[in-house]
Amino acid sequence: MEIILAEKMGFCFGVKRTVNETQKLVDQNLTNAITFGPIIHNNDVISYFNQKGITYVNNLEELKQKLIEKKIDTVVVRTHGIRKDTLEEIKKLNLKVINGTCPYVTKVHKIVEKMSKEGYPILIIGKADHPEIIGVTGYIENNVPYFIVKDEEDLNQIDFSKIKKIVVVSQTTEKIEKVQKIVSKLISFIPEVRYFKTICYATDENQEAVHKLAPEVDVMIVIGGKNSSNTKKLFEIAKKYCQRSYHIENEKELDINWFNYNDKVGISAGASTPDWVISNVINKIKEFSNILQNSIIKT
Ligand code: SF4
Known part of the structure; x- marks a missing residue:
């Protein structure tokens, strides 16, 4: 392996x-x-x-x-x-x-605070129940309307008829493709749309690396909390390019049946996954590799 x-x-x-x-x-x-x-x-x-x-x-x-x-x-x-x-x-x-x-989250706080003070309604792309989004909404001026959408379809649920200008930000871990689609749609019917790119560099880089690696391997292991948004996004990307992708929290969730002795195994991890958890996963996969290799030699 x-x-x-x-x-x-x-x-x-x-x-x-x-x-x-x-x-x-x-x-x-x-x-x-x-x-x-x-x-x-x-x-x-x-x-x-x-x-x-x-x-x-x-x-x-x-x-x-x-x-x-x-x-x-x-x-x-x-x-x-x-x-x-x-x-x-x-x-x-x-x-x-x-x-x-995180300073990248503080940046979003500052944008929505300033722009809502200037009278701009705010559209946030992200998950309404995620702690980051709950925090961000707490920086929007009272009486300024704001909307939270998780995807393009959610725009259809909102009455934009009185909105002539809007500021758009996203959860720091959002996928850029989704954000681009939503902003393009808003531009088609709102006269003034001001988009601030609030996706953080770590999210960008980790996603790009999975994009590159997943099509090259037989199995992708994505390590990170089951409640970690950025890990879930990495897993979505991995799954798109590599059918045998698995999202695990730590080495205890690995299953030897996921692997063949000659597989190429790609590994990625969310932004909140510590190095020692990644090392434990790598060591466990190496153990599996030895077991599978030995069983091939014996047969
Ligand atoms: S992924 Fe990390 S760097 Fe990016 S916003 Fe979250 S905590 Fe900050």
Whole structure:
């Protein structure tokens, strides 16, 4: 079996930054800390910090409850960012706040805040229930209309008859092809469409690398959280070009029956997948390779 790694994969700049900040707390024994939301979408990383004493809360009520139950002095804000009003409420609680929001997400916050202040309705391309999108909507001026669409078809559900101008942004992990289609459609019936490219470079690069690798291999393994948007997008691309593509969280989900002894196996990983999880997967596939090779020799 030949294992080929995607040219770009794994931890992105934003994830590395937040994980490192949280790790620093562990290293300095400052574990009276909590994270606001899972800091990244990767269960292995979340369990690791849990074991070190840094758990997470999902909302303000849970945070306030934790403050009653346990001594907490530090809050780390998740990489995906949170609503502006929520951040302001946290700051009032007299805690040290480490803002782990990825700068690429902060850029989206700034765009929608500024443009909605200028009176532009906002159209966001992404998943309405994704924490990043929930956070972004919290930066849009009150009384300014905004819409969230997950695909081109969703545009048909919106009444644009009174909209003469609009600003378009997307979730940082969106696929560029989808965004282009939606913007082209909007241009055909709204006089002023201002599109800001908010897809981050890590997403672009990881997707491009899968695009290149998937058609060249027999099996594609995409590693990352099942709730990680960017990993799911990588898997969609892989599946398009390589029928035998699998999305796994870690090596425990690998199945020897997916492989033949002479397969070329491509590997990619989402932006929130740590190197040690990738290494474990590679080692497990190497083990499978030896087993399959030996069984061929014996027969
Ligand atoms: S995928 Fe992009 S936007 Fe998301 S955390 Fe990584 S660098 Fe930031």
